[in-house]
Amino acid sequence: MPRPRVAVWKFASCDGCQLTLLDCEDLLPEIFAALDIAYFPEALRTSAAGLPEGAFDLSLVEGSIATAADAARIRDVRDRSRLLVTLGACATAGGIQALRNFAEPGAFAALVYPSPETIDALAASTPIGDHVAVDFELHGCPIAKPQLVETISALLAGRRPTLPGHSVCIDCKARGTTCVSVARGVPCLGPVTRSGCGAICPAYARGCYGCHGPMETPNTAALAASLRALGLERPEIARLFRTFNAAAPAFREESARHDD
Amino acid sequence: MNAPDLVLTVEGLDALISALAGTGFRVIGPTPGEGAIVHDDVSSTDDLPRGWGDEQAPGRYRLRPRDDGALFGYALAPQSWKRFLHPPRERLWSARREGGEVDLRPAPLPEERFAFIGVRACELKAIAVQDRVLLGGAHVDARYAARRSSLFVVAVNCADPAATCFCSSMQTGPEVGEGHDVVLTELVSAEGSRFLARAGSEAGAAMLAGLPSRPATPREVAAGAEVIAGAEARMGRAMPPGDPRALLADLEHPRWDDVAARCLTCGACTQVCPTCFCTTVEDTSDLSGRETARDQRWDSCFATEFSFIHGGAVRASGRSRYRQWLTHKLATWIEQFGTSGCVGCGRCIAWCPVGIDITEEMAAFAAGPEDER
Numbered sequence: 107m108p109r110p111r112v113a114v115w116k117f118a119s120c121d122g123c124q125l126t127l128l129d130c131e132d133l134l135p136e137i138f139a140a141l142d143i144a145y146f147p148e149a150l151r152t153s154a155a156g157l158p159e160g161a162f163d164l165s166l167v168e169g170s171i172a173t174a175a176d177a178a179r180i181r182d183v184r185d186r187s188r189l190l191v192t193l194g195a196c197a198t199a200g201g202i203q204a205l206r207n208f209a210e211p212g213a214f215a216a217l218v219y220p221s222p223e224t225i226d227a228l229a230a231s232t233p234i235g236d237h238v239a240v241d242f243e244l245h246g247c248p249i250a251k252p253q254l255v256e257t258i259s260a261l262l263a264g265r266r267p268t269l270p271g272h273s274v275c276i277d278c279k280a281r282g283t284t285c286v287s288v289a290r291g292v293p294c295l296g297p298v299t300r301s302g303c304g305a306i307c308p309a310y311a312r313g314c315y316g317c318h319g320p321m322e323t324p325n326t327a328a329l330a331a332s333l334r335a336l337g338l339e340r341p342e343i344a345r346l347f348r349t350f351n352a353a354a355p356a357f358r359e360e361s362a363r364h365d366d
Numbered sequence: 367m368n369a370p371d372l373v374l375t376v377e378g379l380d381a382l383i384s385a386l387a388g389t390g391f392r393v394i395g396p397t398p399g400e401g402a403i404v405h406d407d408v409s410s411t412d413d414l415p416r417g418w419g420d421e422q423a424p425g426r427y428r429l430r431p432r433d434d435g436a437l438f439g440y441a442l443a444p445q446s447w448k449r450f451l452h453p454p455r456e457r458l459w460s461a462r463r464e465g466g467e468v469d470l471r472p473a474p475l476p477e478e479r480f481a482f483i484g485v486r487a488c489e490l491k492a493i494a495v496q497d498r499v500l501l502g503g504a505h506v507d508a509r510y511a512a513r514r515s516s517l518f519v520v521a522v523n524c525a526d527p528a529a530t531c532f533c534s535s536m537q538t539g540p541e542v543g544e545g546h547d548v549v550l551t552e553l554v555s556a557e558g559s560r561f562l563a564r565a566g567s568e569a570g571a572a573m574l575a576g577l578p579s580r581p582a583t584p585r586e587v588a589a590g591a592e593v594i595a596g597a598e599a600r601m602g603r604a605m606p607p608g609d610p611r612a613l614l615a616d617l618e619h620p621r622w623d624d625v626a627a628r629c630l631t632c633g634a635c636t637q638v639c640p641t642c643f644c645t646t647v648e649d650t651s652d653l654s655g656r657e658t659a660r661d662q663r664w665d666s667c668f669a670t671e672f673s674f675i676h677g678g679a680v681r682a683s684g685r686s687r688y689r690q691w692l693t694h695k696l697a698t699w700i701e702q703f704g705t706s707g708c709v710g711c712g713r714c715i716a717w718c719p720v721g722i723d724i725t726e727e728m729a730a731f732a733a734g735p736e737d738e739r
Contacts, residue, residue, distance in 0.1 A: 136653040256650065263651040272633060272669040275719070279637030280454035280664060282404075284444050287719050289401040289427045297632035297719050311400060322670050323684055325630045332425065332720045 110163035110262070113145040115183055117169025117176050118203055118231060122248040123194035124148040124168050129251060137255075140262055164189045164261060170196040170231045172203060177228070177237055184238035191257060192234045195247040195350040199319050202247070204231040204353035208365075231353065242267060247317040247350035250302050270301050271322030274314050277305035286313055293333050295346060298324035298356070319351035326360035340364040371582035371590070372574060374550070374561040376437070380411050381577045382520065382548070386481040391518055394450060395483030396443060402427060403440045405447065408483060415440060422528035422602075422712065425721025436554045438484055441528035442711055446489055446640030450480055451513050452496060458647065460659040476509055479516040485546065486524050487539030488531075488709040492640030493519075494545055498703045499643045518569065521546035525554075525593045529602035530712030532725055536605055538709045540597040542566075548574060551590040562590040605710065606729045610696040613731055617689065621730045626685035628720055633666035635714035635722075636691065641707050644672070667691050692727065 114124060128149055130137060144162065147153040165187035171177050184190055195201050206214045211229040215222040234240055244253050253269060260267035270276075274296035278285065286292040286308045294313030296305070300321040307314050320326070326347065333343050347361035374382070386393050387409065395408035396415050403415045419430040420440040432439045457473040485493075497514065500507040524533075524540040533539030542549045547570030551562040562582055565571035582590075636642040646665040651658040665672055668687050673680040681687045699707035708724070715723045 133653065140653045255653070259651050259653050259655075262653065263655055265649070265651070268648050268650070270669065270671065272666065272671070273630070275630075275632040275634040276637060276664075276666060276669070279445065279634060282445065282449065282454075284400050284402040284404065285427075285634070285717055285719065286401075288425055288717055289429075289444070291426075294719070297630040297634070321632075323631045325627075325684060328628050328630050328720055331628075 109140060109142040111161070112141045112143045112164045112166065113162045113183075113187070114143070114148065115145075115165060115167045115169075116148065117167065117180065117197065117234070118172035119169030119194070119196040119201065121148060121168070123197075123244075123246075126193075126248050126251050126254060127166070130255065133255060137258065141258070161186045161188065163187075164191065166191050166193055167197050167234055168193045170200045170203060170233060171237055172227050172231045174226070174228060180234060180237050189241045189261065190234075190238065191242045191244065191261075192240050193244050193254070194249045195245065195317065195319060196231075197234045198243045198245050198354075199351040199357075200231040200233050200353035202350050202352070205348065207231060207353055208348070208361075233353070242269070244269070244302075245300050245318040245351075246302055250304065250318075252304075253302050272301050273297050273321045274299045274301055274303070274305050274308070274318070277301050277303075278308050281305050281309060283309045286311055287332075287336075291336055293336055293338055293342075293346060295329070297321075298326050298329050315349060316347070316357065317350045319354045320356035324356045326356050327363070330360055330364065340366055371587055372563045372579040373582045373586060374563050374577060374579050376411050376559055378563075378578050379437075379550075379561060382573065383408065383410055383483065385573060385576060386518060391479050391481035393481045393483060394447075396438065396440065398429075402429065402444050405443050405445065405450070405482075405484075411437060414438070414484075419526060420528060422530045422716040423721070424530065424715050424723050425718055427716050434554045435558065436525070436552060437559055438522045438550075438552050439526055439554070441524065441526060441531055442486060442489075442713065444713070444717060445638055446492060446711070446713065447482055447485065448492070448496065448640050448642075450482075451493065451517070452500065452507075452510055452643060455661055455663040456509060458660045458662050460657065463656050463658075475512045478513070479518075480513060481518040481520065483520045483522070485519050485521045485542075486533075486711075487521070487542045488524075488533040488536075488711045489640055490519065490521055490542060490545040491538040491709045492711065495641045495703070495705055495707060495709065496643055498705065499641075502703070518573075519546040519548075519566075521549040521566070523549065523551045523590075523594055524597045525552060527597050527601050528712060528716070530715040530723075531601055531710065532603040532605050532712060533710035534598055534601045534604065535607075536706065536708060536710035540601070541594045546570070551593050553586060553589050553593070560586070562586060603712065603715075603723075603725050605708070605725050606732045608732055610706070610728065611700065613693050613697045613728075616731075617693075619731060621727065622685050622689050624730075625722060625727055626683065626688055628722055629684050629688045630720055631668045631684045631687055632719065633668035634717050634719060636666040636668060637664060638713040638717045639695075640709065640711060640713070641695075642666075646671070667694070692724070695724075696728070 257267040287294040295316035296314035300318040344364035546566040670679040695707040
């Protein structure tokens with residue numbers, strides 16, 4: 107069987123999800139043996155020569171669409187790719203840079219850059235799925251290495267990857283972590299956040315930050331009501347929902363309800 | 367087992383733990399963990415939560431220092447004994463492909479023998495409920511059966527139930543009934559704890575016979591009865607009376623919408639419930655495609671995948687998933703397995719992040735649709 111031809115793409119992002127692929131360390135020889143990685147500028151010197159011709163069996167796409175040029179480029183990526191898998195909160199929800207979606211256009215650029223007039227960005231940062239069809243999404247900021255390896259292994263075997271959409275609570279209970287919200291009164295987004303990270307933060311007595319984005323059926327309004335009962339003020343609740351996945355619809359709407 | 371009650375000192379209890387460990391048991395008991403009294407390995411009474419109790423309310427649990435030095439002065443740990451007998455994840459089989467051959471290897475049956483210290487009456491009943499589900503039908507869970515058949519249970523009568531407890535109204539406690547090897551009742555005093563001890567099985571009687579003990583005095587027996595009466599009197603809640611199968615008569619009751627608006631569909635209730643038994647299987651294959659494996663893991667009827675059939679999830683709404691959970695637990699379980707699926711431990715109340723109270727919901731349903739509408 108010929109090795110699937112793979113490309114790894116970067117859009118507006120910090121590269122952390124691509125680093126998760128490189129962070130596979132002892133699995134890297136197996137990954138490079140199983141895949142013909144034809145384009146991966148983050149990792150391969152050969153990619154400096156430019157984009158190779160032809161189509162790809164699999165495109166791994168990191169980053170959000172933040173410029174008009176990227177909006178055109180992602181359509182080209184889609185056209186060349188049999189399967190397109192998005193990696194991380196930027197690609198699946200618009201990322202931390204989607205905070206600008208809540209502000210006046212150009213407001214952040216004026217604060218950050220000495221010559222904001224040279225910045226050519228769209229008013230909103232949007233996920234890949236808003237622009238082209240996506241076959242699988244890996245959530246998280248960054249993505250979880252086991253989920254990436256599972257997805258690659260599943261696609262190689264021609265089976266559906268196991269990527270549950272249930273809450274982080276299920277993973278805390280499996281891990282044996284005592285609920286930080288119930289036992290300590292720590293604000294935690296776990297009940298509305300998608301499984302995948304292995305429930306790391308509550309295992310260290312911290313609340314979930316929601317970096318894997320909304321779970322499959324998030325009741326954010328009910329959680330927000332309980333956060334109020336824990337003593338959080340409305341702006342604090344808005345801030346909890348407005349981080350890496352601020353523009354994911356469920357989180358966006360809940361933060362808007364608490365944005366006075 | 368009509369032998370007279372014996373009395374063990376704390377040293378006697380230590381001798382029991384040592385004897386169990388010495389005969390190859392992995393001894394699990396209550397111990398102070400991160401913010402809660404949890405079940406974990408114990409090697410002596412020094413590991414027990416001496417002087418600690420708990421305070422539980424809907425969506426709230428706190429450790430509470432006690433001034434009496436009790437060793438078993440808490441109500442219930444966050445998770446039940448289910449995580450040892452029916453663990454959250456376990457391998458069922460693995461396979462390796464070599465050339466054209468597939469070598470299928472079933473995971474070996476567990477050989478670990480557990481001894482549990484501090485099992486409450488409600489939890490013994492919960493184990494019996496899971497026995498019916500996992501052992502009592504045509505398809506026996508061999509892994510559960512292996513762990514279950516070698517289990518040694520030291521039950522401890524509950525002295526201080528939590529505000530979330532309602533075992534009395536479910537007729538599952540607070541006094542330990544059956545299913546144990548040894549049952550203890552802690553008598554707390556300024557001189558330290560003593561334990562009334564009684565065997566519940568031949569293995570328990572043999573174990574007790576080898577420990578330093580003395581017969582209980584009539585006064586101590588009376589004090590033990592008072593502990594149980596006190597627990598009964600301090601029971602925090604009650605399941606409303608009446609046949610819970612009445613739930614099935616009005617599946618469109620407006621209260622389902624009301625509770626669905628509050629329910630997070632996070633599934634925490636199902637994971638902490640000592641009787642919820644549902645699992646799914648997950649298949650993995652490695653990058654080379656040579657190694658594959660199938661694991662069983664706890665599932666939850668609050669996950670949409672749980673009701674996934676061709677074309678999508680049958681129970682797409684939170685309302686339908688909460689209704690499935692409650693009607694199965696309290697009503698259809700009776701037809702299916704001959705008992706209620708609820709033992710009144712109250713974990714689903716305390717560990718629900720938004721504090722949904724199964725007894726309060728049932729009271730609202732029992733009030734009838736007319737009152738509600």
